[in-house]
Amino acid sequence: MKKQRGESSPHGPLPGTTRPEISVRGSAELADALPYLLGFQPDDSIVLVALHGQRGRFGGRLRIGIPAAPDEWPAVADQLAVCLRGNSLAGGATPQGALLFLCREPADGEKGQDVMERLRPLAQRLRVACGALDMPVFEALCVSDGRYWSYCCPDPTCCPPEGGPLSRPGASAVAASAVYAGIRVRGSQREMEARLKPLGEPLRGPQERALDEAAAALVPHMLRRADREAAVGRTLRLARQLMERLGAASMAGGAPGQAVADAQDDALLGPEEAATLIVGLQDRAARDRAAEWMEGRDAAGALRLWRALARRCVGAYGEYAVPLLSLAGWIEWSSGDEPAARVALCRALETDPRYRFAQLLHRACNEGLDPELLRRCMRQERAVRRRKRRGRPRTVRRNAPRVLRGGA
Incomplete structure (x- = not known):
């Protein structure tokens, strides 16, 4: 043959x-x-x-x-x-x-x-x-x-x-x-999936308790329309802060192997701040804004953070990893690492087969679509927000590829 x-x-x-x-x-x-x-x-x-x-x-x-x-x-x-x-x-x-x-x-x-x-x-x-x-x-x-x-x-x-x-x-x-x-x-x-699996003890217990507390404190604000935008802003600011922390540690420590790098990232995140960010990123608006960190140094730092947070989704909070796995898969696909993207997106869909964001990304990756189409759409969304903040009229046209439009 x-x-x-x-x-x-x-x-x-x-x-x-x-x-x-x-x-x-x-x-x-x-x-x-x-x-x-x-x-x-x-x-x-x-x-x-x-x-x-x-x-x-x-x-x-x-x-x-x-x-x-x-x-x-x-x-x-x-x-x-x-x-x-x-x-x-x-x-x-x-x-x-x-x-x-x-x-x-x-x-x-x-x-x-x-x-x-x-x-x-x-x-x-x-x-x-x-x-x-x-x-x-x-x-x-x-x-x-x-x-x-x-x-x-x-x-x-x-x-x-x-x-x-x-x-x-x-x-x-x-x-x-x-x-x-x-x-x-x-x-x-198996090695690729190990980077995304929940952590065990001794971190599991404190992390699950922190997630209990974060969910009780944050979810009411996320559901209240008047508080939602402020909650999204706090989530993104915390994410940016943690990305910079991981990036600074990487620059100081050289280029360790994958297992060592993951352990280093795990040690740099506290249970409370990780829980706050995990719960905050369950909000679709926060997730979509976070997906814009897809290029250059932002992409590398965001990918490390999404993987580390996915590992923190322990115990009863296993499904909270789905947005984080989807974000990791998006950055990997956008960066040209299709094998890793498929592993992350498959893991997201195994956890929640109906999660629309992961479904659309997985389909687009498998059908060989160009991720630049989605990157261009996200850049335009970012430009729209900047114009709104400056009080300018909205002039940027949305033209996301149809297969990638969808909700949670």
């Missing part, structure tokens, strides 16, 4: 670009190519990739977590097939087929082959769902415990029953071609 990969856009190479292509032949190279398709190594995931043209150019791709309950698999399979086809058509390309990857590590006492057999009904249901939409699944792989298995290939010489070994990270021909093409892998999905 020979497939080609160009630009890491959801719909393949963009018009007018001439990025190097990566040719992939056979199941082993497809398994090795998976992290380069997404930009990270997925875990506990279903991954579907659309194929276009006679040479099987990689197109749109979808990733979601594997549902824990097998009785949910048929509905999820049907929905994924519809979404993959719909996203491809929205980008102007009709998919001629699909690739399927099921990724899950063995539980205690399990082997990779046990995982493969347990997920076989899910693979079959996904193949049927895609085939019903004229997207035959040309290869379906299970990736587990450092090995891969094919659900499609009956030839034991290339796809043995005990599975084929995955290449060491960075050691395969696919990896070499990806490096030449400028495609990089950010690490594992």
Whole structure:
């Protein structure tokens, strides 16, 4: 089997670009190519990739977590097939087929082959769902415990029953071609999600108590129309103050690794001020204003702050992380880090599937829209406010892309 990969856009190479292509032949190279398709190594995931043209150019791709309950698999399979086809058509390309990857590590006492057999009904249901939409699944792989298995290939010489070994990270021909093409892998999905997960003890208890107090004190003012604008202003001023604090510490301490940097940021935030800001950013107006910190030094400081605050959404306040995860995903997408953006936005939608802001950003990111359209709209909104403060008439026209208009 020979497939080609160009630009890491959801719909393949963009018009007018001439990025190097990566040719992939056979199941082993497809398994090795998976992290380069997404930009990270997925875990506990279903991954579907659309194929276009006679040479099987990689197109749109979808990733979601594997549902824990097998009785949910048929509905999820049907929905994924519809979404993959719909996203491809929205980008102007009709998919001629699909690739399927099921990724899950063995539980205690399990082997990779046990995982493969347990997920076989899910693979079959996904193949049927895609085939019903004229997207035959040309290869379906299970990736587990450092090995891969094919659900499609009956030839034991290339796809043995005990599975084929995955290449060491960075050691395969696919990896070499990806490096030449400028495609990089950010690490594992688990590592990226760890930067966004709630903190444990000893910080969890004091933080949850601080959130209780902040919610009781702030929510009445946020709901009262006369107080709302002042509450938004206080929230944004505090956010700016904390961004500057994190930025000053970063400049003084050099460039530590991710885990060290996150621990440093956690130590710089007190429970009370973090709680005040978390509650304040539940307000849609405050969130939308905060989203304007999307460029230059503002973007780097804001991203660190949103991640740190998401980690502070502990205990009963887990859903309070959704605006913060959405803001982090927006900055990452705006900055060109689509893999990290998808992880943050997926986590937001797993927590609250109906959160409109995350839905719209996730869809725009997956459909390959240019984030400059939204950045331009936000700059115009900022200019409108400045004119209002100066008493000038409103003359700036809003022209946000339609897909990105929406509420909470």
